[in-house]
Amino acid sequence: MKDETWIFAITTGFLVLVSPAYWFITGDWTGTSALTMATLLVLMISLYLGFHASKMEPRPEDRKDAEIADGAGELGFFPPYSWWPLWCGLTLAICVLGVVFGWWLFILGAALGIIALSGWVFEFYRGEHAH
Template sequence: MKAEAWIFGITAAFLVVVTPAYWFITGDWTGTSALTMTTLLAGMMTLYLGFHAAKMDPRPEDRQDAEIADGAGELGFFPPYSWWPLWCALTLGVIVYATALGAWWMFIIGAALGAIALSGWIFEYYRGEHAH
């Protein structure tokens, strides 16, 4: 995790330099606000990863004396393909479109279909081909 903390730290340092330069050059408050929030987010991630890297045992990729075999084994669970994120995104699109138009009937239809799609995505590993 030390490598990740360094990456975010370098990014935060870069943004500390770029944010005031952007404001002096453009005078744009919107972009300056976005860069300020990005700087704070990168700094927060640096602190989080730095504190946790100090408390954790080093991973194989963090050690200089590590061998390739040290990283062998199960890496985690990787889900197979799923159509549910597509349906969730489409129903969210319907909801946003309905809100923009002010069509509350379309919003209700999108919310109902969105609840079905979200339930399908959450419970997809309890039934069907990929049930556990």
């Protein structure tokens, strides 16, 4: 995690230099505000990673004496194929079109979206991939 901390800290330093330079060169408040917010967000991430890197034991990729076999083992659960993201995306498209064409279509899209999102959240509780 220390490598990630350094990457974000260097990015924070870069944005600290670029943000005022952008304002002096262009005088644009919108871009300066966006760069300032990006600076603060990257600073927040680097502080978070820095605090947690000091409290965690080093991962195999953080140690100089680590072997390839040290990183072996289960990495986590990766879900198989799923149709639910497609239905969630389609209901989002219906909601956006509902804002354009009429609120009745938005309400229909929101109702279908609740069903699609519930299916996506609970897909591993029933059916073929149940745990």
